[in-house]
Amino acid sequence: MSDRNLEELLPWYANGTLEESERKQVEAWLEDNPEAQLQLAEIEFLNETVSEVGEQEAVMREDLFDDLLERIETEETQAANELQRDQAPSMMERLQNWFNETFQWGMTPQFAKVAVVSQFAVVMALGAVLIMPTADEGYEVLSGGDPVVVDAGIQLDIGVKPDLTIGQFQALLKAQQAMIVSGPNSLGIYRISLPQGSDVDQALATLKAGEGVIYLQRVEP
Amino acid sequence: MDEASQRTAEEVAWIHSIGKGDKAALRLLYARYSTRIFRFVIRMMRDEAKAEEVVNDVMMEVWKSAASFEGRSSPSTWILGIARFRTLNAVRGKKLDTVGLDEAPEAVDEQQDLSQVKSQEQLKGLLRNALDRLSDEHREVMELTFFHGHSYPEIAQILQCPENTVKTRMFHARAKLKPWLQNMGVSVADAGGVI
Numbered sequence: 001m002s003d004r005n006l007e008e009l010l011p012w013y014a015n016g017t018l019e020e021s022e023r024k025q026v027e028a029w030l031e032d033n034p035e036a037q038l039q040l041a042e043i044e045f046l047n048e049t050v051s052e053v054g055e056q057e058a059v060m061r062e063d064l065f066d067d068l069l070e071r072i073e074t075e076e077t078q079a080a081n082e083l084q085r086d087q088a089p090s091m092m093e094r095l096q097n098w099f100n101e102t103f104q105w106g107m108t109p110q111f112a113k114v115a116v117v118s119q120f121a122v123v124m125a126l127g128a129v130l131i132m133p134t135a136d137e138g139y140e141v142l143s144g145g146d147p148v149v150v151d152a153g154i155q156l157d158i159g160v161k162p163d164l165t166i167g168q169f170q171a172l173l174k175a176q177q178a179m180i181v182s183g184p185n186s187l188g189i190y191r192i193s194l195p196q197g198s199d200v201d202q203a204l205a206t207l208k209a210g211e212g213v214i215y216l217q218r219v220e221p
Numbered sequence: 222m223d224e225a226s227q228r229t230a231e232e233v234a235w236i237h238s239i240g241k242g243d244k245a246a247l248r249l250l251y252a253r254y255s256t257r258i259f260r261f262v263i264r265m266m267r268d269e270a271k272a273e274e275v276v277n278d279v280m281m282e283v284w285k286s287a288a289s290f291e292g293r294s295s296p297s298t299w300i301l302g303i304a305r306f307r308t309l310n311a312v313r314g315k316k317l318d319t320v321g322l323d324e325a326p327e328a329v330d331e332q333q334d335l336s337q338v339k340s341q342e343q344l345k346g347l348l349r350n351a352l353d354r355l356s357d358e359h360r361e362v363m364e365l366t367f368f369h370g371h372s373y374p375e376i377a378q379i380l381q382c383p384e385n386t387v388k389t390r391m392f393h394a395r396a397k398l399k400p401w402l403q404n405m406g407v408s409v410a411d412a413g414g415v416i
Contacts, residue, residue: 014367
């Protein structure tokens, strides 16, 4: 080993971490070599200086350790939740399990599977048709279903103020012998019917002037 | 078994316990290493709050990886290797706050005062200032050798570099400190019995 190589090993000779064979070579080199001994002295001074700085700072921070424990617990809780979520079967898996348990799906012949799936699809399609909105979605009747025509007479749409009482509304209609055909819809409009032979213009004017009437429109046949 | 080997065996046992979820063992390891990690990290980061965060990042990594620790390196090498990796991640993109010893303007003033400095404590204080001005690469090799007491193969493992690089860095670090040591009179008997 060259002098340069041996000199490079001096720091680790000083900190006592050299392999036995290397240590012996360095010791042999140091012997009767004042310059090398001087370098070793420098290194030992460095060693001492660096070590002392560390001794001054060696204090454990309990608060930081508490932070670490808190972090560990948080991560453990999150990991446990994720695991639980991962293990929970999805909707499709649950459906598949239900099929397997109910119909012994694994043992069912192929043609039977096709038949069951087709029937299931038909049921789903019918269900979808039933819950599909009707064309008159915007015209809602409180009693449900389509409006029923009770009279073939003249029909009007009438809207009244929300604070008009039922008694006042009934009196208004009674004066014209009008009947409610349907309503109110989602806008609060009623459809009413006047008796055959009524003076429509007169009835319209009277109703329009009635207290609480905010909308009136004849329904064109 | 010598003292160092006993410490290592003790730490290996703690790490295995930590791998089984033992928080008491984690506390023991934390007590022994948190300051060492902090010291190692602060030299590269120069930011105490961030260095404290990195210490806990490292110990968190230890907590998570303890079960897979195989003892192929010493606990100290393993932990400081994690610390270095974490620190480099934390400072990635930022220029590290270091300056070469040759470029340090303060060095001139301090050298001028050396004629009046004679006590060993004063000399050590000045040397510590000089060490602070070394580049990170040079300083970390010094620290890992003299403060952490690692062998050069262990340092190579921590720094993820060839052993010869470790030796070369140490050689150059000493070369940069040499003028200071000579000016301080450390290399002769003036240093108050250094040799």
